[in-house]
Amino acid sequence: MKKCKLFLILILSLFININSIKADTELNLISSNEPITKTRTKENNYGVNKHWIINDNNLSNVLSTPYVDSSEKVYDFANILTEEEEKTIYTYSKEFMDKTGMEMIFVTVDMPYSYDSKNEEYAADFYDYNDFGLDLEHYDGILFLRNNYSADRYYDMYTFGSAQLYFNQNRYDDVLDTIYYKISHDDYVNGFKAFKDKCLYYYNEGIPSTYKHSYIDENGFIKKHYVAPYFIAFIISLVITIIILIILIKKNKMVKKATEASEYIDKKTINYSIKEDKFITSRTTSYTVSSSSGGGHSSGGGRSHSGSSGGGHSSGGGRHG
Amino acid sequence: MNDVIDNKCLVCNAPIKFDPKLGKFKCEYCKSEFTAEQLKNMNDEKHSTEKEAIEDEYLIYNCPDCGANIITDKETAATFCIYCGNTSIIKNRLTGKFAPSKIIPFKKTKEDAINAFKKLKKGRPLVPKSFVSEKNIEKITGVYIPFWLFDVVIDGSLEAKGTKVKHWSSGDTRYIKTDYYEMIRKGNMKFNKIPVDGSTKFIDEIMNTIEPFDYSELIDYNHAYLSGFLAEKYNVEKEESYEIAKNRALTSGKEIMLSDMTGYTNKTVKSNNLEAKEDNTEYALLPVWMVNVKYNNKYYLFAMNGQTGEFIGDIPLDKKKTVIMGIVSFIVLFLLVILVSYIIYKVGNN
Numbered sequence: 001m002k003k004c005k006l007f008l009i010l011i012l013s014l015f016i017n018i019n020s021i022k023a024d025t026e027l028n029l030i031s032s033n034e035p036i037t038k039t040r041t042k043e044n045n046y047g048v049n050k051h052w053i054i055n056d057n058n059l060s061n062v063l064s065t066p067y068v069d070s071s072e073k074v075y076d077f078a079n080i081l082t083e084e085e086e087k088t089i090y091t092y093s094k095e096f097m098d099k100t101g102m103e104m105i106f107v108t109v110d111m112p113y114s115y116d117s118k119n120e121e122y123a124a125d126f127y128d129y130n131d132f133g134l135d136l137e138h139y140d141g142i143l144f145l146r147n148n149y150s151a152d153r154y155y156d157m158y159t160f161g162s163a164q165l166y167f168n169q170n171r172y173d174d175v176l177d178t179i180y181y182k183i184s185h186d187d188y189v190n191g192f193k194a195f196k197d198k199c200l201y202y203y204n205e206g207i208p209s210t211y212k213h214s215y216i217d218e219n220g221f222i223k224k225h226y227v228a229p230y231f232i233a234f235i236i237s238l239v240i241t242i243i244i245l246i247i248l249i250k251k252n253k254m255v256k257k258a259t260e261a262s263e264y265i266d267k268k269t270i271n272y273s274i275k276e277d278k279f280i281t282s283r284t285t286s287y288t289v290s291s292s293s294g295g296g297h298s299s300g301g302g303r304s305h306s307g308s309s310g311g312g313h314s315s316g317g318g319r320h321g
Numbered sequence: 322m323n324d325v326i327d328n329k330c331l332v333c334n335a336p337i338k339f340d341p342k343l344g345k346f347k348c349e350y351c352k353s354e355f356t357a358e359q360l361k362n363m364n365d366e367k368h369s370t371e372k373e374a375i376e377d378e379y380l381i382y383n384c385p386d387c388g389a390n391i392i393t394d395k396e397t398a399a400t401f402c403i404y405c406g407n408t409s410i411i412k413n414r415l416t417g418k419f420a421p422s423k424i425i426p427f428k429k430t431k432e433d434a435i436n437a438f439k440k441l442k443k444g445r446p447l448v449p450k451s452f453v454s455e456k457n458i459e460k461i462t463g464v465y466i467p468f469w470l471f472d473v474v475i476d477g478s479l480e481a482k483g484t485k486v487k488h489w490s491s492g493d494t495r496y497i498k499t500d501y502y503e504m505i506r507k508g509n510m511k512f513n514k515i516p517v518d519g520s521t522k523f524i525d526e527i528m529n530t531i532e533p534f535d536y537s538e539l540i541d542y543n544h545a546y547l548s549g550f551l552a553e554k555y556n557v558e559k560e561e562s563y564e565i566a567k568n569r570a571l572t573s574g575k576e577i578m579l580s581d582m583t584g585y586t587n588k589t590v591k592s593n594n595l596e597a598k599e600d601n602t603e604y605a606l607l608p609v610w611m612v613n614v615k616y617n618n619k620y621y622l623f624a625m626n627g628q629t630g631e632f633i634g635d636i637p638l639d640k641k642k643t644v645i646m647g648i649v650s651f652i653v654l655f656l657l658v659i660l661v662s663y664i665i666y667k668v669g670n671n
Contacts, residue, residue, distance in 0.1 A: 226666045228659050237654035244650050245643065251445045252636040258529035261473075261569035264512045265577065272508035274478065277582065280501040288493050 035075045038067045048129050050139060052309035061125050061308040070131035073097075078108035078148040085189050092196040096142075100203050102163050103133045103141025106192055110148045116156070116318050119147050123158045123315075124307030138162055138216045139311070144195055146183065155183050156318035157195070164222050164304065164314040168210040171202050172316035184321035221312035222304040338549030341427040341627070346545060360545040400551060419554045421542040423605035424465065425534055427550060427627040431461050434610040434625045437632035446646065449639040452616050459620075460613040463627060465547060465606035466523055467555035470514040470536075471566035472602070475574035477595040478507035483585035502585065506578040511600065512570045514539075516607070517562040519555030523609075524622070525565075530633040531626040534607055538628065542606065552606060559602060567597040 040047040040063055046054055047067035054062055068075055073093040074086045081089070089106050096104040107126060113119055123145045133139035138161030147154040157175060159167055167175075175198040182191035207214075213225045304312040337348045337355070346355045435455060442448045451457075485500040514536055518528035574595050579588060608627025613620065616637065623634030 223670055224666070226663060229662050230659075233655050233658035233662070236658050237651045240654050241647055241651045245647055248445070248447050248646070249638060249643070252447055252638055254633040255524075255526045255530050255635050257526045258532065258569060260573040260576065261512050261515045261566070262573045262576065263533050264515045264570075265573060266511045266513050269511035270508070270577065271510065272506055272581070274505055274507035275581070276505045277483075278503045278505075280503055282498060282500045284496055284498045286494050286496045289495060 034079065035066070035068050035072060035077065038069070040067045046129075048309075049131050049134060050128065050309070050311075052128060052311060058308040058310075061121075062129050065122075065125045065129045068130055070134070073103075073105055075105070075107045075126075078110040078146065080108050080146070080148055080186070081188060088189050089192045092192055096196050096200060099200060101136065101140070102161075102203075103136070103139075103143075104196065104199070105132055105141060105143040106146075107143060108146040108148060110150075112149055112151070113147065113154070116154065119145055119154055119156060119318065120158065120305065120315050121308070123156070124305070124311075124313050125309070127158065127160055127313070128307050128309035128311050133161060136161060138218075138220050142199060144192065146188070152320060153184070154318060154320050155179075157316040159314045159316075160311075161220055162216050164216065164220075164312070165207045165211040165214055166202050166205075167314065167316070168208045169317070171208065175199065175202070176316050176319050180319055180321060183319075216312075219311055220304075221306075222314070339426065339546050341430055344426065344428075346548065357543040357545045360543075420604075421467070421606045422603045423470070423539045424542045424546050425536075425538050425605070425607050425628050426540070426546045427463055427608040428538075429608075429610065429625060429627050429630050431463065431610070433630060434461055434612055434632070437625055437630060438612055438614070438623060441632070441636060445636065447638050447643050448636050449616070449642075452614075452637065452639075457614050457616050458612060459615045460611075462611045462613075463550040464609050464611055465550055465552040466528065466609050467519040467553055468516045468528075468605050468607045469519050469555070469557075469559055469562040469566070470516055470603045470605050471512075471563055471570075472600040473512045473515060473566055473570040474509055474598045474600045475512070475570055475595055476509040476598060477593075478505060479575060479578040479593055479595060480505050480591040481579060481582060481588050482591050483582060483588045485584060486586040503591070504582045504585075504588075506581055508578075510574060510577065512566075512573065514603070515566040515569055517557075517565045519557045519559075519562055519604070520553045521556055522553060523611075523624075527622065527624045527633065528609075531609060531624050531629075531631050534626065534628055539605065547606075550608070555604065559604075563599055563602070567599075570597050571595055 038047060046059070046062045048054055048062060052058075066075075066077070072090070074081070074089045076086060093104040093106065096102070105127065107123070109122065111118075111122065123143050126145075127133075127139075127141065127143045132143075133141040140161035140163050141159075142163050143158045143160070145156055145158065155176075157172065175195065178198055179191045179194045182188075182194060211222065213227045214222050215225060217223045304314055307313055337346050337353075339345075340347045340354075343354065346357070346360055347353070348355075435458065438458065439453050439455065442453045481504045483502045483504055485502070487496075487498045487500075489496050489498075516528075516532060516534065518525055574597075575590070575593060578595075579590070582588060610625040610627050612623040612625065612634070614623060614634075615621075619637070621634060621637065623632065625632040
C-alpha cells in the first residue's frame with residue numbers, strides 16, 4: 001500500500017513537473033512575442049489574396065515572406081519590443097487607420113544586408129504578400145521597417161497605394177529625421193508615436209503639389225494626370241509668333257545702310273608685319289556637384305518602385321542608425 | 322562748240338539707243354548695230370544747241386532734232402526730249418572735272434525691272450496683294466548714277482585681349498580653366514573700289530543696298546553708252562565721299578584683323594591704331610533702274626542694279642494680313658505645343 005502511495009506521488013509529481021515545464025515553455029513563447037505565422041500552400045494560393053500574379057519569377061519571394069495575421073499590425077521578428085510596447089504601438093496603428101482609412105504596419109527584423117534595397121525588397125514583399133489594405137482600393141498603407149542588424153542598423157518607411165501620394169521627398173525626409181534620435185536610441189514607443197503623428201500631420205495637410213495631378217494606377221504606381229500646360233504654351237506661342245512676324249516684316253524692309261566694306265577687300269594684299277598671341281596668365285576654378293543630400297541619408301525615395309509582385313510602392317530613402 | 326550731243330544712226334541718221342542685251346547700239350528704224358567705238362567720233366559733228374540759263378536750278382536747251390525746249394536741272398548730264406524722244410547728252414557736264422573715267426553699261430532692261438517688281442511678292446507673305454501690280458508703277462527710269470570708287474589702304478595695328486576657356490570633369494568635381502592672352506596684329510591691306518554715291522539726289526541707303534557691282538565689267542567711259550538713259554553728274558565732292566569709304570574700310574579692316582585671331586572664346590579690342598589712306602579714286606557712272614511706285618496715295622521708291630538685277634526697296638506691310646498671320650500663327654503654335662505635351666505625356670505613361 002505504501003509502495004502504491006509512493007508510486008502515485010511520483011506519477012503526480014511527474015505530471016506536475018511536465019505541466020510546469022509546459023507552462024514555462026508557453027510563458028517563454030509569449031515573452032519572445034514572435035509573430036504567429038501561417039503556412040503558404042498552393043491550395044491557399046500561397047497566402048496571396050491580392051491580385052498579383054504568382055509565377056516562377058516571384059514564387060520564391062512569396063514563399064520566403066512570412067505569412068502573418070494581418071490584423072496584428074505590429075510584427076516584431078527582431079524581438080526588440082516587449083508585449084506592452086507592442087500593444088501601445090498597435091494603438092498607434094489603429095488610431096492612424098481609424099483616422100485615415102489606411103494601414104499602418106510596424107515590422108522589426110534582424111536581417112543581414114549589403115544594400116539598402118534589400119530592406120526595401122523585404123518590406124515590399126511583406127506588405128504585398130500579406131493581406132494588408134486588402135479591403136482598400138489600392139491596398140493603401142504605410143509600413144515602417146526597423147532592421148536591427150547589429151552591423152548596420154537601419155530603418156525606413158514604405159508607402160503603398162494612395163499613401164504614396166501624401167509623401168514627397170521632403171515629407172519623407174522630415175518624418176525619418178524627426179524620429180531618428182528616438183529610433184537610434186531604441187525608444188521605439190515614442191519613436192513610433194512620433195512617426196504616427198507625423199504621418200497623420202501630412203495626411204491632414206493633404207496631397208503635396210508634387211502629386212497634385214497624380215493618381216495611383218491599378219498596379220499601385222504613381223501616374224500623372226494629363227495637365228495641359230496652357231501658360232507655357234501661351235509663352236512659347238507668343239515668342240515664336242513674334243519671331244516669325246519680325247522675320248516676315250524684315251523681308252519687306254530691304255534697304256540697309258552699309259557700314260563695312262568686306263566684299264571689297266583684296267585678300268592678296270593682307271599683310272602682317274607683327275602677328276603675336278601672347279599668353280598672360282591662367283586661372284582654374286572648380287566646383288563640386290554632389291548627388292547626395294548629406295546627413296547619412298540615402299537618395300532614391302519619393303518615386304514609385306516595383307516590387308516582385310509587380311505592384312508599386314515608394315520609399316522614404318532610409319536612415320542608418 | 323556743241324554742249325549737247327546726241328546719238329544718230331550712222332546709216333539713216335535716226336536716233337539710236339544702247340541695247341543692254343546686245344551690249345551694242347541699235348537703230349530701231351534701219352536695225353543697224355554699232356559699237357561704242359564706231360559712235361565715238363560722231364557726237365560732236367552735226368548738231369548745235371543754244372543754251373540759256375534761266376535760273377541756277379534749271380536750264381533750257383533746244384532739242385537738236387525737233388527744236389523743242391528741254392528743261393533740266395543742274396545735275397542732269399543726259400536726258401530725253403519729251404516730244405521726239407531723242408537722247409540729249411549735255412557734254413560739258415561730263416567733261417573736265419566731271420568726266421567719268423569708267424562706266425558699267427546697263428545689262429538689265431526696263432522689262433527686267435518690271436518683272437523684278439512683280440516678283441517682290443514671292444517669299445513675302447505680308448506684301449499687300451495689289452501692291453505689286455504693274456499699274457502702280459508711275460515711272461521707271463534707267464539712270465547712270467555717279468559713284469566715287471575709292472581704293473583704300475588700311476595700315477596700323479590692332480591689340481586685343483582674348484580668353485580660351487576649357488571645361489572638364491573629374492568625379493564630382495568640375496573644372497573651368499581660363500587662359501588669358503594679349504594679341505597684336507600689325508600690317509596693312511587694301512580695299513578696292515568701295516563705291517560711294519556721288520549724288521545727293523539718290524538715297525545713300527538704297528544705293529548701298531544694290532551693291533555690289535561686278536567691277537570686271539567696268540570699262541572706259543564713253544558718252545555713247547548714255548543713250549536711252551538718264552545720267553547724273555556728281556554733286557558731292559570726292560573728299561566728302563571719301564569719309565564714308567574710309568569708315569567702311571576701317572570697320573572691315575578691324576574685323577579682318579580680329580578674325581585672324583582664332584581659337585579664342587572671347588575677344589575684346591584693347592587698342593585700335595588703324596589708319597586709312599586713299600590710294601586711288603575713280604569716278605564712274607553705274608547703271609540703276611529707279612522705279613517709282615504710287616500705292617494708296619503714298620510714294621515708294623525702288624531701285625534695281627542695272628548690271629546684276631538686284632532689286633531693292635521698302636515694301637509696305639499689309640496690316641490686315643500681318644494681324645491675321647500673327648493670330649493664326651499663335652493659335653497653331655499654341656495647339657501644337659498642347660498636342661506635343663499630350664504626346665509626351667502619353668509616351669511617358671506607357
